[in-house]
Amino acid sequence: MSAQQQLITIEQISEENAPAIYVAGGLKQFIDLVKGEIEGEVPDLTTRKGRERIASLAAKVSKSKTAVEKPGRDYLRRLKEMPKVVEAELRDFVTKMDALRDETRRPLTEWEAAEDARIDRHNDAINRMKDLAAELGTLDAEQLKARLSELSAFQLGEAWEEFEAEAARTKEASLNAVQAALVARQKYDAEQAELARLRREAEERAEQDRIRAAQEAAVEAERQRVAQEQQASREAAARREQELLDQAAAQEREAENQRLQLKLQAEQAERARIQAEADRIAAEQRMEQERQDAARRQEEAAEQARLEERRRADAAAAEILRQQEARERDQAHKAKVMGEAKTALMSLNITEELARAIVLKIARREVPNITINF
Secondary structure, three states: OOHHHHHHHHHOOOOOOHHHHOOOOOOHHHHHHHHHHHHOOOOOOOOHHHHHHHHHHHHHHHHHHHHHHHHHHHHHHHHHHHHHHHHHHHHHHHHHHHHHHHHHHHHHHHHHHHHHHHHHHHHHHHHHHHHHOOOOOOOOHHHHHHHHHHHHOOOOOHHHHHHHHHHHHHHHHHHHHHHHHHHHHHHHHHHHHHHHHHHHHHHHHHHHHHHHHHHHHHHHHHHHHHHHHHHHHHHHHHHHHHHHHHHHHHHHHHHHHHHHHHHHHHOOOOOHHHHHHHHHHHHHHHHHHHHHHHHHHHHHHHHHHHHHHHHHHHHHHHHHHHHHHHHHHHHHHHHHHHHHHHHHHHOOOOOHHHHHHHHHHHHOOOOOOOOOOO
């Protein structure tokens, strides 16, 4: 191939033959060609023509470079645009193929969705039965009965398909669990009702004890009132007696005055009777002394009786106080013993109210063959 033919070939590089040219090492032939054309000449730099020839050869190299680079750049731009085209084409291809795939699989997809819904429906019903048997401890008897009704409403049969056996097991287990919880709850409610009854009875007994204590206090107050009235009566009797004594003394003094007057009048009478009158007066004085002694003894006896009655009243009050203190000590002792028994029962993991009810029932001897030693 001649240099002229190669240059035309460079100039004729086109879009059609670009893929075969612009490859690794594909442009080396053009470099070798241009290099061969210029290396064969040795221009004379001393002449103008020689220098112009060198410039011409350099321009030829530049032209050849442009002739190869421009179509190469155009080809490179097309290559850069190619991924976008390819991407758009592939995207459209993938979209249509996915739609075709989905359309082809649609009957199977719809069957699978229906199958999943059928299985979910059975599983939801089974899970609902399980949920009805969960967290039963916080429900009351009516709520548990409502759960039993809802569980009983689940009908077993062929409609459950392959889940029939599991549904039957779940329903039975749930019914058993709810029924057991209902029995336990009813037992607990009965125990609470019994405890409430026992509490009411204890409160009624406490009220009766309070009334009895009030009655006893009223009786004691009445006894004290009667004792005070009796004491007042005795004191009034003593005052009346003293008044009588005073009246008698006054009368005696009046009589003595009269006797003195008679004596003065009788001094001028018979002297023979003076000794007899003196004897009479001495006898009367002795009688007066004896009477006064008797009155004093009677007064002392009354005082002794009053003191004796006071001692008896003090002894009775002391005895009442002693009995009250004994009752309080006995009640405190019983409360302590019953408290210790209640604490021991509570160690068996029962409630304080139930332990107190059991101890009270035993203390009242309502539990055969069991007693509390106080």
